[in-house]
Amino acid sequence: MATSELWSIVRVPFPYTDRPVRQHRPALVVATNETHALLWVLMITSAENRGWPEDVLIRDQKRAGLPVPSLVRCAKIATIDAQDAQRIGTLASADREKVARHIRRILDPVTRSRQRRK
8 A cells, every 4th residue: 555655745634632633634654554554654744833853844845745845743643544544745765864863762762661671
């Protein structure tokens, strides 16, 4: 399934943490779970919005399939049913490493905790 490819940019009903509503918006696929047909996605927002420290500017807007300059908001992750995702583009290689670096840093406490238990 094309929408489950790592680094795809998809249009999905993204949940909000501060209100009981979902809005269709672009998101970046950072992990897949084929067994349960789930995608882990990061929120993508307009570059006009106030930036967060973990944001990554999407440099190749055309390849990403986005109509306006945008940012990957690495701090906002969600799990989405793969069937709800519609592929619109892909993240350029240059931006992938920046996103991966932020994800590794955010998940580092989980990794370190697991290593201590071994």
